[in-house]
Amino acid sequence: MAFEYLKSISEGMDKNVVLEELMLAYGEDVWNYAFFLTRRSELADDITQDVFVKVYERLYSFRGEASVKTWLLTITRNLVRDHWRSAWFRRVIPFGQPVRAESTPTPSAETEVMNQLVTDEVWRVVLALPNKLREVLLLHAHHQLSYIEIARLLSLSEGTIKSRLHRARVKVSKLLDKEGRKL
Structure with missing residues (x-):
């Protein structure tokens, strides 16, 4: 809109x-x-x-x-x-x-449980991030805002947004790798 x-x-x-x-x-x-x-x-x-x-x-x-x-x-x-x-x-x-809770049913109970475990693990890792990294990651990945829109929303420079987003992705990857998970 x-x-x-x-x-x-x-x-x-x-x-x-x-x-x-x-x-x-x-x-x-x-x-x-x-x-x-x-x-x-x-x-x-x-x-x-x-x-x-x-x-x-x-x-x-x-x-x-x-x-x-x-x-x-x-x-x-x-x-x-x-x-x-x-x-x-x-x-x-x-x-x-x-x-x-997810609103769309999955084909089988096993698939649903496995998906929920992965989702819970990823959310746990993302929620463990410092607020400034977590917020940028959410705005970019979930809400699909551009770097410029995020920069305006948070009153930061576009470079800072890119840097925080990179650090958030690296930190999530490291935490998931540490636990034996890869996305």
């Missing part, structure tokens, strides 16, 4: 309809990014809801300098950072790493 999508608001399209379409198109990406940053599904739910409340309030302020997806992920990241800075969060230690 491009900037033209949001320009339709000024042509009389209902703000609620636009928000609903944004939620359908990008809701899962926003939730996944929030979950990846927080590692807690309940918190990802709350942050996703807050993101779309902010989008509703600021729908007319979208300037089109970045894609709609980048705009939404930036809002998500800022809300997660606000949460981390809150006094309540600093007093509470999050426990565990919930795993979101």
Whole structure:
């Protein structure tokens, strides 16, 4: 979806309809990014809801300098950072790493179990990365943002993004090789 999508608001399209379409198109990406940053599904739910409340309030302020997806992920990241800075969060230690279940069934139980084991192992390794490496890897690999979009989102140079992405890939490979796994 491009900037033209949001320009339709000024042509009389209902703000609620636009928000609903944004939620359908990008809701899962926003939730996944929030979950990846927080590692807690309940918190990802709350942050996703807050993101779309902010989008509703600021729908007319979208300037089109970045894609709609980048705009939404930036809002998500800022809300997660606000949460981390809150006094309540600093007093509470999050426990565990919930795993979101896959929605598509696999052909057999054996295949499903094997796929889940590999997925769990990779996610465990990726979640063990330092936040700055983990975040760049997620934005590039999962959300398929370009280096320039990631640089804008994180307020870093494109070279820094490339460097962090390379270091993240190397570190994941080393950790998986160390455990006898190769992708």
